[in-house]
Amino acid sequence: MRTRHFLQLIFLSALWGASFPLIRVASPAFGPLGLAGIRCALAALVLAVLMRALRQQWPGRATWRRVTVLSLLTVVAPFVLFNWAGLVLPSGYSAVLNATAPLFGIMGAAAIGEERLTARRLAGCALGFTGVALLVRLGPIAVDAKVVVAALACVAASCCYGLGAILMKRATLAHGPLPASAAVHVAATLLLLLPMAATAPSMQPTTGAMLSVAVLGMVTSGFMYWLSMRLMREIPASAATSPAFMIPLFGVTWGGLFLDEPVTAGMLPGCLLVLAAMALVTGFNPFKGAPPEP
Numbered sequence: 102m103r104t105r106h107f108l109q110l111i112f113l114s115a116l117w118g119a120s121f122p123l124i125r126v127a128s129p130a131f132g133p134l135g136l137a138g139i140r141c142a143l144a145a146l147v148l149a150v151l152m153r154a155l156r157q158q159w160p161g162r163a164t165w166r167r168v169t170v171l172s173l174l175t176v177v178a179p180f181v182l183f184n185w186a187g188l189v190l191p192s193g194y195s196a197v198l199n200a201t202a203p204l205f206g207i208m209g210a211a212a213i214g215e216e217r218l219t220a221r222r223l224a225g226c227a228l229g230f231t232g233v234a235l236l237v238r239l240g241p242i243a244v245d246a247k248v249v250v251a252a253l254a255c256v257a258a259s260c261c262y263g264l265g266a267i268l269m270k271r272a273t274l275a276h277g278p279l280p281a282s283a284a285v286h287v288a289a290t291l292l293l294l295l296p297m298a299a300t301a302p303s304m305q306p307t308t309g310a311m312l313s314v315a316v317l318g319m320v321t322s323g324f325m326y327w328l329s330m331r332l333m334r335e336i337p338a339s340a341a342t343s344p345a346f347m348i349p350l351f352g353v354t355w356g357g358l359f360l361d362e363p364v365t366a367g368m369l370p371g372c373l374l375v376l377a378a379m380a381l382v383t384g385f386n387p388f389k390g391a392p393p394e395p
Contacts, residue, residue: 136317147324202259279331
């Protein structure tokens, strides 16, 4: 893996790490379905503008069924699940559980024969889970049925991301990153249109919630989804899910900077473990010379 790919993965992690605190702010105001629908609509708008500006062609009609399946797996289901979990769990819990996505991606890719399930990658997953445990200091909450279900919802959402990465890579090869990204969010918006309309009367938007959903939709979903799709054309699908290991680090950092959440000394060793995990999963070695850029 080239250095620029590794830096792009860290950049993705930094912005996606902000998603969980933003969800905690916006989900109570808009509801899980409403927040997901508005987020997708904003992302679709941004991507449609980019499509027009860059004169890209939309995918043909025959491919929209596959695009809809990809949309359900990588956008609709995980957005709704994480939004609902955000009503119950602290953002740190969701961020940590999201770190299971690479494991599902590796297992899925290995099951269909697209990638090898090596000892190095499994070790990277184990090291990453250890790192996120050090990075996030989970506050004590009473464990009841609702908390357990919310945690399972996060794991299910992470499974969607991990398995969906395989389909995302195929979509980038078939349609190009921008057309695939735009089509996925248009399909997601249409799927969520009726649920969003049904929950509109119960929405209670605040200034903070509106700003949060604007960032979630236009930046972390629209622009960053496109960037991740571009990156996925050049690296394995399992490597593209490795930012999940870094997301808890940045979630804690942004929480400390903007929400006055505590930042502990355990972040330093945790950060080192997470970086090592990403290197194992992606195959990046900063001490080994890379071939020249094409």
